[in-house]
Amino acid sequence: xxxxxxxxxxxxxxxxxxALRVVTTRDIVHAALYLVIVLAGVAALFLLVGAEFTxxxxxxxxxxxxxxxxxxxxxLTRSDFDQDEETDHKRKFPAILTALLLVAVMIGALVDRxxxxxxxxxxxxxxxxxxxxxxxxxxxSQYIVPFEAVSVLLLAALIGAIVIARREEGG
Numbered sequence: 001x002x003x004x005x006x007x008x009x010x011x012x013x014x015x016x017x018x019a020l021r022v023v024t025t026r027d028i029v030h031a032a033l034y035l036v037i038v039l040a041g042v043a044a045l046f047l048l049v050g051a052e053f054t055x056x057x058x059x060x061x062x063x064x065x066x067x068x069x070x071x072x073x074x075x076l077t078r079s080d081f082d083q084d085e086e087t088d089h090k091r092k093f094p095a096i097l098t099a100l101l102l103v104a105v106m107i108g109a110l111v112d113r114x115x116x117x118x119x120x121x122x123x124x125x126x127x128x129x130x131x132x133x134x135x136x137x138x139x140x141s142q143y144i145v146p147f148e149a150v151s152v153l154l155l156a157a158l159i160g161a162i163v164i165a166r167r168e169e170g171g
Contacts, residue, residue, distance in 0.1 A: 039059075
């Protein structure tokens with residue numbers, strides 16, 4: 001149990017450091033790459049608690065698809081964020097104060113709500129944990145049409161971004 005706690009601490013520390021770099025870096029491509037580290041940390045935490053299907057789904061969908069779309073969007077727009085005076089971070093103090101206030105309120109609410117709650121690892125009678133095979137059978141049989149509709153929608157968004165970028169580049 002101690003090794004799991006150490007692994008959680010290391011993963012959480014890397015995620016927090018990367019999340020801070022996402023919002024403080026001046027290069028948008030680096031921010032997207034730091035976001036990859038944060039999302040990989042989320043997947044690692046899912047794997048740590050034994051939710052293999054959710055962890056692998058996190059890697060495939062968020063890291064494999066969403067970040068690729070972000071990078072395509074960044075590279076197609078070719079914006080110079082480093083030269084923009086509006087992103088000079090002149091108002092750091094109010095942002096830090098607001099973030100600390102939100103963290104304090106969140107911690108207070110969580111402690112107030114879940115202070116006496118004990119986790120019970122047993123499932124109610126008649127329920128059993130689902131295996132990855134059961135989840136995938138359900139996803140790719142009953143929900144195949146919405147799954148494919150989302151993939152076509154993402155493809156259409158990517159093609160639209162390329163068409164818009166080419167139109168702006170040429171004219």
